[in-house]
Amino acid sequence: MVPLNMNSTKSILKKRILTHFDICTGCNICQLACTMVKDGGFNPDLARLDIIKSKDNLYNQPVVCNHCDNPYCMNVCPVGAITRDERGFVVIDDEVCIGCALCARYCPLDMCTIRRQGKKDKAFKCDFCGGDPQCVQECPTGALELVEIQSAEIREDR
């Protein structure tokens, strides 16, 4: 477990992807961009973000990793494979991950998935492309928007 620190007041400029269901057309270009840059090919089912389509396709809701202040995935990882990197993004260390799927089970947005890699199961999630996400770059409508949040803090006193 990560130790609780009730006195943290560290303030940081956070990058986040703001999603706009009203503009999203469900074209999946974000997902195609994601798997091309991360996996070297196209398949939206393998992308690290999702689009929930409902009501006979009237609603298209993009879902992206929140890189939470209080990341459930990180909290439940039994081996410390999920950490927050120096830029504030919640990332998985492949070498350490044992593919136990606890992160996938407890992420409320289903943003962690388990895939076979070689002979082992590994967890996958968005790493924010290190700060310049390809999905945002390629979204043709602005339904995915890169924003910086000034006021919030990364709290470690969850």
Next chain:
Amino acid sequence: MDSSYMGKFLVIDLDTGTTATLPLSDELKTAFIGGKGFCAKLLYDLVPEDTDPFSSENVLMFLTGPLTATSAPSMRGVVATKSPLTGTYLDSFFGGHFAPSIKYAGYDGIIIKGKARELCYIAIEDDTVAIKSAARMQGLGTLETLEAVKAELGDPGFKVASIGPAGENGVLYALIGCEHNRQAGRGGAGAVMGAKNIKAVAVKGSKLVKVKDPRKFMEAVQAANEELRNSPDVQGLVAAGTAMAVDFANEAGILPSKNYQRSTFAKASNLGDEGQRKHLWIKSSACLGCPIRCTKMGAVRTGKYKGTITDIVEYESAALMGSNLEISDIRACAYLVTLCDELGLDSMSAASSIAFAMEAGEKKILDTEETALEFGNVATVEYLLQAIAERRSGLGRLLARGVKRAAEIIGKDSDVFAVHVKGMEAPAWGPRGVSGMGLAYMTADRGGCHQRAFPVAYEVGGEKWQGKTLDPTGVEGKGELVFHLQNYQAGTDTLTKCDFGGFGVSPATYADLLEAATGLHLDPKEFDTIGERIWNVTRLFNLREGIDPTQDTLPKRFVNEALEDGPAKGHRISKEDMHFMLQEYYRARGWTERGIPTKATLVRLGQQAAGI
């Protein structure tokens, strides 16, 4: 070497319940590329001569192209089979999200032969193929089926192609619904699927579609997207989809009204983008990988049909279900088209069949006891759509066969207002004001179709052809025009490109995309040659299946009756006009005066083996 081809087709034989894979041959790749090329070559090779479209011997194919499932803008998939409506070669393109899933499962296409003993659905997940009972789905609509299949498979990630009651019941123009808002609409592929006892095909895959040179590919994608942004036509579609064409067609005098008796409609604006924006639209929606987002999703909020979730009412449907039936309430029109989609009826052929019945009713040729056969009557249309899909009642059974057969059955000279080519109901571009469009209908490989060549753009759309302005109602040069447009269209349909993408993306960029994705080098001009090859193979298929070239003709209404209204008032396309255009066209094609490919033409295109 990575390539965006998956390298094999999945072959399912429903007679034996077995599956196999068929390798994608180099010949198929280099001579036919994909999409429409695959359709033409595979259909010619796999369907035995004189096959009954509803028999076990007919094949039903869901095919892709090399760029399907990638981020190359606006790619689709295509269904191919021998059409029960026309007896011709049939391909029917569909956008959306179903076709890419075929490639993610590892295939360039799915080829289905034989006939299942009971209503079934086919679930394909990568290498696993299961044929499951669909008994409980009998009679369900296309979207109801899609939901039922996903629920039974316990996985909403499957993409589903499905038929409604119309396909189950053998309506000759039944469609295949391909996920939401998209259909393989024309020519009755849904009825072939029904005859094979397939209620749905569900596909899911975990494979990556890779490209040969990712950096060059993404550069070409960016170039294509830039061309789309710079095209005024494409930007029109971004703003208002095909609904914008209603007012244009009305002003040009080519908007059908009252079963093509007229070519303008006083309330056209109600049916076009203005009316749809006001009464229906809420947001834009797109097919996979497409930045154009021509679909405008909406809902009917008021009136009798409130609560209907609806796609944009596309131009063809707005005209044929609207002005051609003298219905001007776009909310009713949206409801009726949505009903067609759910019942699994091609809204174009269904609406045209009803227009035919209404005219027959008004002329006292058809008995009107069953329902009020009068133009503008929405309740009649709703009643007839249900009756057709279920093939119940005299009118339902009659109209389920399309206007050509309906006219043959009722006789009494009703063929003079049966508006079809080779049995396929004509599209919504009345050709008397645009004679080249008439020739495009006469010669289209699947009967009355507007998607093989679109001379309208050059005849009244303001585009110049080889630097010249064309006379819309003239006949000279139209054969050459249609020849070139058809070839380029078919050539780029090998990529499964959407026509709307084709308005913006240049041949050179398509070639760049293809090369970066597959390594196949193509001079951009070669799309024309590949298209020409395809046109000869589909022609040979149709000749082999007994489609006589005398059927390269227009409906009697366009030949005998001069237009009563609009800019081309007084004009018709006479027999002499047809003959002139057709001979010029046959000459351009290298076909005989009777419309048969010569040996020299086939040798030039490398298709001598397919000679007749």
